[in-house]
Amino acid sequence: MAQPAYISISCLPLPTFIEGGYATFHAGDHHPNRNNLQYFILMFMIKGKLFISEDDNDYTVEPGEMFVLLPMHHHYSWHAVTEDTGYYWLHFYVSGHWQQQATLVPMRSAIKVPTLHHYTPTETLYLAKHAKMQHPDRLVQMTEQIFKNSSATKEYGFWQAQQLFIDVLQEVQVQSQQDSAMVQLSGQIQRYLRDHFDEKITNTTLSQEFHFHPNYLIRTLKATTGLTPTEFLRQYRMEEASKRLLNTNMLETEIAEAIGFQNIYYFSTVFKQYTGLSPSQYRQANTRRIKADKEGLK
Template sequence: MAKQFISISCLPTPTYIQSGHVIFQPGERHPNRKNFQFFVMMFMKRGHLFIAEDDQKYTVGPNEMFILQPHHHHYSWKPMEETTEYYWVHFTATGGYVQADQPQQVSPTISVPSIHYYTSPITMFIKKQQVVTDMDSVISIIRKIFANSRRSSESHADINQNTIEFWKAEQLFTDLLRQIQMQTREESSTTVIANQIQRYIEDHYDEKITYEQLGKLFHIHPNSISIYMKKAFGLTPNMLLNKYRLNEATKYLLLTTDQVSKIALTVGYQNVYYFSTAFKKYYGVSPSEYRKKYMSLKPDSTESATGTQLN
């Protein structure tokens, strides 16, 4: 396995471009490309990929992640020997990067003046090739990224819906990078797990999530989940989940004309009455009242965007 690191400046942050899924049959090869403009991040599901970057040959196996650099020569140095399947993500990093045998700090390409506050020049460190301990969870995020990206491209007529799906895809991509980047020495194991739980909740907020499920995913006792989260964030997983769901709901209320019942299902509430009750408790008004109140503050707002009324 390659013992190399890719250090990427996060000023500006890396940007998601597109993603997909591919299956190669025995005898087939990865495309031969020169000067491809994006990073290619691959997550192996099965089989072995024999890939070269310039003159360096690599073999990538199941449950491994591998990154190809932009503007380099990518090609197969040997055909597939078996059915090979992986998910891929293309992204760009305009903030500068370097590949080396050790992680390196990379200076940002944006000069940030410290007029009032100073933004630290953060560098993200990722192993070029690494084993992914929970590949199913990572692939689940990639599928969500692709689904949101696809919906965004299909909704050209609805600018607001396009915006929601675009930013969801970018947020999920950022969470993916956070999941695969190297852990810093300053982070305790409790903080690391709490951050992983937070990311999982935010990436899967529209699904059913249980303490038992979180315990199995992060290999800790279900009773420890709340302890870790309260210590790191001052919130239980359930409080964080509801807060995030309700925050997402406000975006749909203000940026779409979807009925409140549909928005409730979209953000993970199976019961629209429970959603309305939770929303009113958190924001002080019902979902329809919230929409009416804040839509009226927008220029050129219309009464037709009020949706279904809930008492």
């Protein structure tokens, strides 16, 4: 097996299963030569050997192994199949960020994710490009069920196939000890910021709380969420302010103090930078919209 390579995929939005099947080749056959397929190809080798190249890198995929081909890359056979060969293949589409490297690389979300109502310590799926399947029988069973669901005439078969495909990705995902530690620390930082968002929090505060240098804490949160602690805290506070402006009769000064701002003018400035409206404009505009929506339902 060649030098290990890993594919890091942003999971917001989630990868989408497109189609799949079981490919059979006989001695002398070649894998199709193509370079314009827009999907990832996840392969589970069942029998025989597949001699396949991707951008001049040669691989031999054997029974019990999984392999991933990248979208919009050149795929072709570097040697004809020498025996009856078969494997399951699944095409899936990724609209977010991804890259292939020799190490695991955290990927940020391709869409803006609220911090107030969304909690996940990591948004990256890691796949080994070429590896042994840990539970081949279970993967085969799940894959065949995906095909069965996706071809069902009932409309909910599509959703069942998508749900099961995510289960397959979870089954084959990779997570190193180092990444696990980073993910756990990121989750702890996020939870601390959520629980203490109304307090004064500095890099020194976090360093004393978690016993790491501030720069390491900043890198950890940035790598897993795309935000520094300061950015995460500000976004969370602005989302909390937005909720209170719409759902309570609290004065702006009361809201500012409740979410950790001592200066109402600074709060208003930050809120306008975040939403494009002052707190009062935001409350008025959204109150009118909500009222109009309710009247439209009458």
